[in-house]
Amino acid sequence: xxxxxxxxxxxxxxxxxxxxxxxxxxxxPDALKENANAIVRExxxxxxxxxxxxxxxKKREVVTVLNEKGMRNLDLSExxxxxxxxxxxxxxxxxxxxxEIKKYRQSDFKDHSVSDGFSIATDDxxxxxxxxxxxxxxxxxxxxxxxxxxxxxxxxxxxIGSYYESVQKARIHYLYPDDLKVKVxxxxxxxxxxxxxxxxxxxxxxxxNFKAEKxxxxxxxxxxxxxxxxxxxxxxxxxxxxxxxxxxPSYGSWYYNSLLTGTDELPDATVVxxxxxxxxxxTNVEKAQKIYEYVQNKTRYVSIQLGVGGWxxxxxxxxxxxxxxxxxxxSNYTRALLKAVGVxxxxxxxxxxxxxxxxxxxxVAMQGNHMILALPDEKGGYLFMECTxxxxxxxxQGSFTDDRYALLxxxxxxxIVKTNDYNNRKSTQITTGTVTIAxxxxxxxxxxxxxxxxxxxxxxxIELKSKKDVDEKYKEEMSWINNLILEKYKxxxxxxxxxxxxxxxxxxxxxxxxxxxxxxxxxxxxxQTHTIPTRYRNRKYPFEIARGFYDEDTIIIELPKGYKIESxxxxxxxxxxxxxxxxxxxxxxxxxxxxxxxxFMKKGLFEKTDYENFRKFREQVARLDATKVVLxxx
Numbered sequence: 001x002x003x004x005x006x007x008x009x010x011x012x013x014x015x016x017x018x019x020x021x022x023x024x025x026x027x028x029p030d031a032l033k034e035n036a037n038a039i040v041r042e043x044x045x046x047x048x049x050x051x052x053x054x055x056x057x058k059k060r061e062v063v064t065v066l067n068e069k070g071m072r073n074l075d076l077s078e079x080x081x082x083x084x085x086x087x088x089x090x091x092x093x094x095x096x097x098x099x100e101i102k103k104y105r106q107s108d109f110k111d112h113s114v115s116d117g118f119s120i121a122t123d124d125x126x127x128x129x130x131x132x133x134x135x136x137x138x139x140x141x142x143x144x145x146x147x148x149x150x151x152x153x154x155x156x157x158x159x160i161g162s163y164y165e166s167v168q169k170a171r172i173h174y175l176y177p178d179d180l181k182v183k184v185x186x187x188x189x190x191x192x193x194x195x196x197x198x199x200x201x202x203x204x205x206x207x208x209n210f211k212a213e214k215x216x217x218x219x220x221x222x223x224x225x226x227x228x229x230x231x232x233x234x235x236x237x238x239x240x241x242x243x244x245x246x247x248x249p250s251y252g253s254w255y256y257n258s259l260l261t262g263t264d265e266l267p268d269a270t271v272v273x274x275x276x277x278x279x280x281x282x283t284n285v286e287k288a289q290k291i292y293e294y295v296q297n298k299t300r301y302v303s304i305q306l307g308v309g310g311w312x313x314x315x316x317x318x319x320x321x322x323x324x325x326x327x328x329x330x331s332n333y334t335r336a337l338l339k340a341v342g343v344x345x346x347x348x349x350x351x352x353x354x355x356x357x358x359x360x361x362x363x364v365a366m367q368g369n370h371m372i373l374a375l376p377d378e379k380g381g382y383l384f385m386e387c388t389x390x391x392x393x394x395x396x397q398g399s400f401t402d403d404r405y406a407l408l409x410x411x412x413x414x415x416i417v418k419t420n421d422y423n424n425r426k427s428t429q430i431t432t433g434t435v436t437i438a439x440x441x442x443x444x445x446x447x448x449x450x451x452x453x454x455x456x457x458x459x460x461x462i463e464l465k466s467k468k469d470v471d472e473k474y475k476e477e478m479s480w481i482n483n484l485i486l487e488k489y490k491x492x493x494x495x496x497x498x499x500x501x502x503x504x505x506x507x508x509x510x511x512x513x514x515x516x517x518x519x520x521x522x523x524x525x526x527x528q529t530h531t532i533p534t535r536y537r538n539r540k541y542p543f544e545i546a547r548g549f550y551d552e553d554t555i556i557i558e559l560p561k562g563y564k565i566e567s568x569x570x571x572x573x574x575x576x577x578x579x580x581x582x583x584x585x586x587x588x589x590x591x592x593x594x595x596x597x598x599x600f601m602k603k604g605l606f607e608k609t610d611y612e613n614f615r616k617f618r619e620q621v622a623r624l625d626a627t628k629v630v631l632x633x634x
Contacts, residue, residue, distance in 0.1 A: 024098035025137040032166040036212035038070035043170035053237040064139045077128035087145040094139040152238040157229040171206040185230040185363040218543035221355040232365035252414020259312040264336035289394040301388040330387040331373045350406035358405040393495035398457040423603040424548035427453030431553040439560040443511035447504045463491040519631040528625040548603035555595040566630040
């Protein structure tokens with residue numbers, strides 16, 4: 001009869017012992033669990049710079065995953081390549097009590113090529129652990145050490161990895177020899193308690209007890225909010241090519257002389273061909289347009305990342321022969337073709353993506369993830385060419401590389417410039433149309449819409465879609481129209497004017513809502529916005545309208561015979577620092593009304609104290625866009 005008691009005592013002793021371990025999830029502070037899917041118990045990096053040509057990086061990360069979504073916070077991988085060697089790699093998994101479940105050595109990791117889906121050649125590979133948990137919470141201890149000969153890229157410190165992640169302790173420690181200078185750029189430190197220790201040959205940053213945060217509507221990009229430290233050497237090594245980054249002019253000069261010089265040679269036959277192609281062009285811009293279209297028709301984009309080829313373009317003559325290349329290769333190939341017809345242009349390094357991310361202009365270092373081509377225009381500025389696109393109009397960037405700081409690589413050195421923007425009233429959508437309402441409540445509408453600037457890209461590629469896909473697009477876009485039928489459509493993509501035109505004929509058998517002798521009609525047929533930003537009791541961050549635009553709509557609505565409008569709403573004007581909205585209804589005849597609507601949103605970064613007013617502004621816009629009138633029998 002003593003065995004059950006003895007067994008219970010053993011279990012209790014094991015539980016107590018487990019709770020005393022440093023890997024128990026039970027001892028985590030409640031404050032760090034709030035809003036968290038995962039908690040970083042420890043994130044410790046040590047970077048030891050051995051020379052201009054080598055450094056080692058030791059990582060130790062202890063992460064407690066609280067639920068299934070927290071698996072996104074777990075990175076159990078390490079990259080390697082001919083210039084990046086893995087010295088050691090291991091993972092140990094612990095259960096909620098802190099008891100060890102499983103230990104994994106480097107031989108347990110899977111080996112895979114690093115491919116983006118477009119790469120035809122890459123020597124980058126990754127070792128990763130494909131771990132499936134048996135329950136939550138659990139804790140992982142990840143440890144690795146790598147050695148790199150590429151000192152052009154040093155490990156940054158981003159202690160907060162994502163939203164919904166708490167950080168109990170994070171640290172980065174740099175050690176470097178006296179003959180090398182480590183440059184440091186601290187970003188987004190305001191509002192955070194970050195410790196810094198610095199002495200000869202050493203620098204260390206740390207943060208403790210950072211509570212998980214939720215994303216907020218219209219927040220600036222993550223990298224513009226959370227703290228980060230960037231590190232760089234004035235003198236570095238890139239795949240065996242030594243360089244310096246003291247100033248942007250000197251960096252640009254190094255890049256041009258070390259990575260671009262000698263890559264622009266073309267076959268004689270190609271030179272003759274393109275010179276004939278542009279013989280009637282009168283300006284450099286006209287020549288460039290013909291060359292750009294030639295490249296679009298001849299080449300396609302693929303990714304090639306072999307050694308220094310990750311940064312040095314492949315030879316222009318090879319692109320000419322093969323008909324493909326990555327962003328660097330295609331930009332450089334276009335540059336070579338323009339040079340062959342006497343037009344100067346410049347390869348341009350940039351951060352590409354839908355978020356307008358700038359190069360850090362006051363921190364000279366290897367930056368960017370993309371290359372485009374800059375052409376001096378006749379007004380003293382630049383036209384920018386996206387050479388990887390087979391469909392972009394000449395000089396059009398869209399949201400991929402617009403409105404951000406970039407680096408021109410010139411023979412005489414680097415130059416920071418800002419790419420063109422399509423903000424505010426440069427980005428337009430002008431809609432005209434007629435709508436006929438039948439007595440049975442059905443509707444038939446004819447719409448003509450012209451989009452330019454940023455909004456040009458809203459319909460990019462639609463002319464190539466199937467009828468089914470086009471139907472689905474407009475049913476989703478005009479979701480307020482019940483049983484929408486797309487009877488006819490026609491698209492005109494004017495690449496010269498950079499304007500996209502949509503001509504639609506639509507109908508709905510029950511657009512008007514009936515109630516006895518009354519009929520309710522929504523007057524804004526073609527362009528409604530229903531998005532209302534989320535309400536926050538205590539908003540933490542500023543908010544950003546990333547891109548401005550201007551919409552203008554004019555619709556003539558013909559009412560069914562024998563009906564009239566009970567009353568017309570008064571014209572409305574909303575004006576605020578965020579933009580302007582106007583709506584007016586005019587009775588042209590007893591059975592015909594004109595609806596005029598305009599909506600201007602202004603790009604900008606605003607204080608968090610302005611957010612509630614912005615939310616109310618958008619709420620009013622959504623309400624006015626759903627304006628209804630009542631039809632009664634005359």
